[in-house]
Amino acid sequence: MMYNKILFVDDDPITLMLCKKVIERAEFSKEIVTANNGEDAIKYFDNLKSKINSDDTLTLPELMFLDLNMPVMGGWEFLDIFSKENYHMVFPNLKVIVLSSTIDPKDIEKSKSYSMVIDFLSKPITKEILKSIIKT
Amino acid sequence: MKNKFYNIIIAYFIISLLLALTSHCYIVNNVASEDYSLYYFSLLLFFVLISPIFIIYILNLNNKKNKDSLESLEKTNDELYKSNERYDIVAKATSDTIWDWDIKTGGFIWNKGIQGVFGYKKEEIGTDLQWWFEKIHPEDSLKMSVKLYSFIEQKTEKWQDYYRFMCADGSYRYVFDRGFLVMDENRNVIRMIGAIQDITKQKEEEQRLKLLETVITQTKDSVIITESTDVENEMPKIVFVNPAFTKMTGYKPKEVIGKSALVFMNKFSVRKEIKKLAEALKKKEEFIFEALNKRKNKEEYWANISMIPITNKENHHSHWISIQRDISVEKERETEREHLISELTQNNKDLKQFSYITSHNLRAPLSNLTGLLNLVEDIPIENEELNEIIKGFSKSTAQLNETINDLVNVIIIKDSPSIQKEDIVIRDVFENVFNQLSFLISLKKPIIKMDLHETQVINLNKAYIESILLNLMTNSLRYLEPKRQLKIWISSKKTATETQLTFKDNGIGIDLVRNGDKIFGLYQRFHDYPDSKGLGLYLVKSQVESMGGKINVESQVGVGTTFTITFKNN
Numbered sequence: 001m002m003y004n005k006i007l008f009v010d011d012d013p014i015t016l017m018l019c020k021k022v023i024e025r026a027e028f029s030k031e032i033v034t035a036n037n038g039e040d041a042i043k044y045f046d047n048l049k050s051k052i053n054s055d056d057t058l059t060l061p062e063l064m065f066l067d068l069n070m071p072v073m074g075g076w077e078f079l080d081i082f083s084k085e086n087y088h089m090v091f092p093n094l095k096v097i098v099l100s101s102t103i104d105p106k107d108i109e110k111s112k113s114y115s116m117v118i119d120f121l122s123k124p125i126t127k128e129i130l131k132s133i134i135k136t
Numbered sequence: 137m138k139n140k141f142y143n144i145i146i147a148y149f150i151i152s153l154l155l156a157l158t159s160h161c162y163i164v165n166n167v168a169s170e171d172y173s174l175y176y177f178s179l180l181l182f183f184v185l186i187s188p189i190f191i192i193y194i195l196n197l198n199n200k201k202n203k204d205s206l207e208s209l210e211k212t213n214d215e216l217y218k219s220n221e222r223y224d225i226v227a228k229a230t231s232d233t234i235w236d237w238d239i240k241t242g243g244f245i246w247n248k249g250i251q252g253v254f255g256y257k258k259e260e261i262g263t264d265l266q267w268w269f270e271k272i273h274p275e276d277s278l279k280m281s282v283k284l285y286s287f288i289e290q291k292t293e294k295w296q297d298y299y300r301f302m303c304a305d306g307s308y309r310y311v312f313d314r315g316f317l318v319m320d321e322n323r324n325v326i327r328m329i330g331a332i333q334d335i336t337k338q339k340e341e342e343q344r345l346k347l348l349e350t351v352i353t354q355t356k357d358s359v360i361i362t363e364s365t366d367v368e369n370e371m372p373k374i375v376f377v378n379p380a381f382t383k384m385t386g387y388k389p390k391e392v393i394g395k396s397a398l399v400f401m402n403k404f405s406v407r408k409e410i411k412k413l414a415e416a417l418k419k420k421e422e423f424i425f426e427a428l429n430k431r432k433n434k435e436e437y438w439a440n441i442s443m444i445p446i447t448n449k450e451n452h453h454s455h456w457i458s459i460q461r462d463i464s465v466e467k468e469r470e471t472e473r474e475h476l477i478s479e480l481t482q483n484n485k486d487l488k489q490f491s492y493i494t495s496h497n498l499r500a501p502l503s504n505l506t507g508l509l510n511l512v513e514d515i516p517i518e519n520e521e522l523n524e525i526i527k528g529f530s531k532s533t534a535q536l537n538e539t540i541n542d543l544v545n546v547i548i549i550k551d552s553p554s555i556q557k558e559d560i561v562i563r564d565v566f567e568n569v570f571n572q573l574s575f576l577i578s579l580k581k582p583i584i585k586m587d588l589h590e591t592q593v594i595n596l597n598k599a600y601i602e603s604i605l606l607n608l609m610t611n612s613l614r615y616l617e618p619k620r621q622l623k624i625w626i627s628s629k630k631t632a633t634e635t636q637l638t639f640k641d642n643g644i645g646i647d648l649v650r651n652g653d654k655i656f657g658l659y660q661r662f663h664d665y666p667d668s669k670g671l672g673l674y675l676v677k678s679q680v681e682s683m684g685g686k687i688n689v690e691s692q693v694g695v696g697t698t699f700t701i702t703f704k705n706n
Contacts, residue, residue, distance in 0.1 A: 012500065018507040025514070069496065101499035103544040104492045105552065123500065124507030 003029040005059045009041045009078070010034070010067040010099075019065065019125050026130045033061060038073030041066075042081060049090055062093055063133075065125070068100040068107065075100070079114050088116055097121055097133070141198065148190055152183065232331040235315075237265060239288070239325050244268060253334050255304035273300035273308050288325060291317060301332065310339035358384045360458040362397055364420070364445070371396035372417070372456050384439075384462055386432030397458065420445040420453045426463065438467040491547050498540055505533050542671040545603065549678045555597045557683065562588050562628065562637070565598070569605045576613045582622040591628035591635050595706050600679040605639075607672040608699055612641040617694065635703050642696040648689070655689055 006029040010016050016034050023029055035041040041064075051058055068075035075098060082088060097119045098111045111120045121129060156179070163175045233249030244264050250256050254271075262268070272280055276299035287295040295315045300308040315330030352359050358381035362372035374392050382388055409425045416423035424442040431437060439460045448454040509530050517523045566586065570577060594601070609624075616622040625640040646655060656677040680687045680701055691697040 012504070014504045014508075015500075018504055018511065021511055022507065025511075069500075101496045101503055102492065103495050103499070103548060105548060123503035124510070126507065126510060 002027075003062050005029065005031040005033065005061045007041065007044070007061040007064040008032060008034045009036075009038065009065065009070070009075070011036050011070040012067075015067070015123070022125055022127060022130065026127050028130050029063070031059065036072075037070040038075060038078030038081075040072075041078055042073070045082075045087055045091065049087075052090065060091060060093070062095065064094060064096045065099045066096055068098060068102060076110070079117070083114060083116070099123060099125060141194065144194060156183075232333050235268070235330050235332065237268075237328045237330070239328060249332070253332075254301065254309065257304070260304065271302040273302065276300050288317065288328070291319065291323065291325060293317065295328075295330075298335075309334050309336040311335060352378045356380050358460040360397060360460065361446075362456045362458065364453045364455055375455070381460070384431070384437075384460065385429070391432075416443065426467075429460075437462050437464045439463060488547075488551060495540065495544050495547065499544075502533070502536060502540060505529075506537060509533055539671065542675055546671070546675055546678055549600075549675075549682050552682070555600065555682055557595050557597055559593050559595050560598050560601060561593055562591065562601075565602050565605060566626070568602055569609050572606060573609055573613065576610070580613050580616060580622055582613065582616070582624050584624045584626065587625075587627040589628075591630045591637075594628075594635055594637075594703065596683050596703065597679075600683055604676050604679050604701070607676050608639045611672060612639075612643055612697075615643045615697075617642065617644050630705075633705055635705055637701045637703075638698060639701070640696065640698040645693040645695050645697050646689070646691040647693050648691050656687070 006023070008016060008019055010019070020032055020034070023032055033044065035044055048058065048060065052060075066075045066078065079096070088094065094116060096114070096117045098107075098117055099121045100107065101123045108120050111117045119133070159175075159179050163172060163179075167175050231249065231253070233253050234247040235250075236245040238244070242264055244262065244267065246261050250261055251258065262270075269277060269281065280297050280299045283297055284295065293316055295317075297313050299311060299313065301311045302308055312333040312335045313330055314333075315328050317325050318327035318329065319325055355378070359376075359378040360374055360381055361376035362374050365372050373394055374397055375394075377387070377389050377392055381392075385392075409427070413423060413425060415421075422442065422444050424440070426438060426440050428436050429439045440463045441458055441460050444457045444459075445453050446455040446457055509526070512526055513530075517526065563586075612622070612624050620642065623642045625638070627638045627640075629636040629638070648655070656673050677687055683703065685701055685703040688700040688702070689697065690700075
């Protein structure tokens with residue numbers, strides 16, 4: 001197992017199911033947490049924040065796959081809040097991979113401006129892609 | 137003079153006769169006959185003595201008279217000569233052609249001007265009135281002769297007229313002719329003397345000016361002449377406007393002459409230019425600008441105004457000429473055009489956004505489909521039919537994926553005007569391409585001949601050239617002629633200015649007569665092959681062109697196809 005806990009944020013249940021299966025089969029992570037949009041993800045991190053000092057057994061997510069186009073709160077908005085409200089101070093080890101179907105080169109450029117974003121991947125996620133992430 | 141001499145001689149004769157008779161009577165009556173001879177002798181002696189004295193006296197008198205008259209003659213002659221000389225000098229100095237018409241005899245004499253000015257040879261010059269009249273332009277001669285004869289009739293002192301006079305070469309010159317009459321003491325006209333002045337140049341200049349004036353009065357552009365001013369920040373005053381100005385602005389000349397040109401200029405509209413305008417006015421430089429002007433009826437119009445400084449003979453700046461053209465229509469069109477452009481730009485932007493969204497929305501479920509099929513591949517399926525169906529799924533999904541990826545590539549190419557280039561080893565690119573096509577190559581077993589010795593490295597975008605060669609190679613492998621061994625020739629050529637890549641096969645070829653104009657078009661398929669998408673060559677062309685290159689095709693059905701890609705050397 002590469003990771004102890006990863007967070008998957010996507011509004012599409014099929015994508016979530018698919019990714020879960022790929023990750024499971026590739027034995028990429030012990031635990032997979034999912035969120036349906038940016039707001040859900042923020043709530044998840046808020047919840048973690050409230051427990052972080054009291055619960056010693058808490059496992060923090062190390063990697064997060066983030067979709068861009070989502071209802072309620074999209075990927076960009078999530079990244080803005082996450083970096084502006086200093087979440088990354090609380091979760092300094094969290095790395096983000098943007099996973100999207102977009103082809104707009106501007107999106108790729110934009111993702112580079114967030115320090116916690118380590119990669120920009122095109123859907124679908126495959127075993128081969130997961131392997132390449134392990135390598136890096 | 138002669139009469140006087142005759143009188144003296146007659147007096148002498150009578151006196152001599154009387155004296156002779158009285159003496160004779162006296163001698164006959166009073167003198168004795170023996171004394172006759174003495175008396176006659178004395179008388180004779182007396183006559184002999186008195187006659188020579190008288191003759192000498194007469195001769196002397198005559199001599200004196202002759203001398204006087206000779207002197208006076210000489211003097212007259214001298215004066216005449218001097219006068220003639222003066223006449224010649226004047227004639228020469230004025231460069232006028234002088235004529236002298238003896239009205240009594242009809243003789244007509246010309247001075248040298250007729251040769252110098254009009255080019256006649258001495259022998260060509262006529263000596264009568266007729267010759268003069270013949271040389272006058274037919275359109276002028278009647279009017280001129282009527283005027284001349286009525287002048288002679290009325291015996292006015294001076295005469296003048298304008299007419300055209302023919303030169304030796306047949307051309308006409310405009311002349312101004314002035315003459316006066318010479319009359320005897322009884323006021324009988326005896327001569328007329330005239331001087332012809334060549335005014336062709338003035339006349340031509342006059343006509344030229346008239347023509348120029350017509351331009352100003354007839355043109356549709358409004359012309360305004362303003363005085364130059366040296367007072368800072370003072371607009372020049374108007375001294376002239378043409379009819380077009382009145383038509384354009386509604387202002388009559390008397391309403392604007394003497395006023396500043398700002399009367400009809402919207403100050404607001406020239407605000408941007410006012411600094412430059414002031415500068416140009418100060419420097420006396422030509423200046424062209426656009427301004428929103430006002431007509432008398434307060435209606436506004438856009439004008440293109442060019443102000444040109446005019447200098448006088450002393451090279452001092454004296455006036456400005458401003459030419460105004462009403463460009464309201466053009467301006468309106470320009471605004472419309474700008475509006476249209478911004479609309480189109482927005483449309484384009486929207487379409488681009490739309491294509492990104494569409495591609496995203498297509499790719500999202502498709503990527504799920506691909507991912508799910510990938511998962512299925514790992515699950516063993518017992519049911520043969522289901523297996524078949526899933527294979528069909530996989531193939532269709534792969535095709536859809538390929539198509540969408542191509543479309544996505546097209547969108548990206550069209551959206552990025554400049555791309556990054558790097559030095560690429562062509563052989564490496566081909567190796568990549570062959571690797572990607574290894575399955576097809578192993579299936580079709582082509583003979584590939586590569587000659588890249590002329591150009592090994594080329595400055596291009598790596599992803600694009602790889603995609604181009606992949607597309608061309610795939611086409612060759614797909615559209616081979618099944619009856620013969622597939623051969624592919626790849627070569628490069630380099631000239632001083634260009635690098636050429638040639639890609640040739642012996643496949644089924646394309647009917648260029650039917651499809652020549654749309655071969656690189658979007659969604660064009662030239663063969664009935666199930667996996668052809670009609671996108672490849674469009675993508676190839678887009679990629680070649682986005683790198684500043686050109687692509688050319690030569691093909692013959694049943695023989696093969698050659699693609700030539702040309703790039704300018706950096």
